[in-house]
């Protein structure tokens with residue numbers, strides 16, 4: 001069967017694929033192609049019953065990277081970091097770009113040694129992105145574990161406070177809330 005939509009003749013199959021594409025675009029970050037903020041918060045809201053860990057990751061001095069190496073290189077850094085992290089993360093985690101140079105990871109469970117190992121790994125991976133001779137990217141990370149009965153926005157708030165401490169203590173490190 002054919003439908004007419006904005007002057008185009010579309011089959012049901014076409015409409016389904018357009019709809020699927022639009023649904024995917026709504027939850028995907030346009031630049032890095034990982035999940036976006038909207039998807040991340042919806043996912044957290046729906047997965048509140050079991051223990052989980054949140055990692056907030058923020059690239060250090062990103063404004064300086066843009067200013068010194070150009071906005072395109074800045075974009076490239078966001079893409080490279082996303083790709084490195086997406087490959088390194090466990091399959092059951094959710095990785096999203098919250099906006100700008102800030103990323104978040106939802107990790108099922110609240111295993112502290114595991115969160116520490118992962119944070120160390122993410123700090124090291126950032127340093128594999130070279131900006132110039134002897135100059136690499138660095139990130140700061142804030143970690144929080146969901147407390148019983150704690151609302152998801154409170155868990156994120158504590159991770160954000162830990163991130164703030166990591167930034168204020170010299171960057172390129174992680175803190176646990």
Ligand SMILES: Nc1nc2c(ncn2[C@@H]2O[C@H](COP(=O)(O)OP(=O)(O)OP(=O)(O)O)[C@@H](O)[C@H]2O)c(=O)[nH]1
Nearest residue numbers: 058059060061062063064066071072074075100101
């Ligand atoms: N290239 C690029 N830059 C972006 C994008 N989104 C936000 N920015 C830039 O990211 C920069 C963030 O700067 P700040 O919030 O000052 O943070 P910072 O320089 O990383 O400093 P610290 O977080 O304190 O280490 C701003 O200059 C924004 O313009 C983007 O999609 N691409």
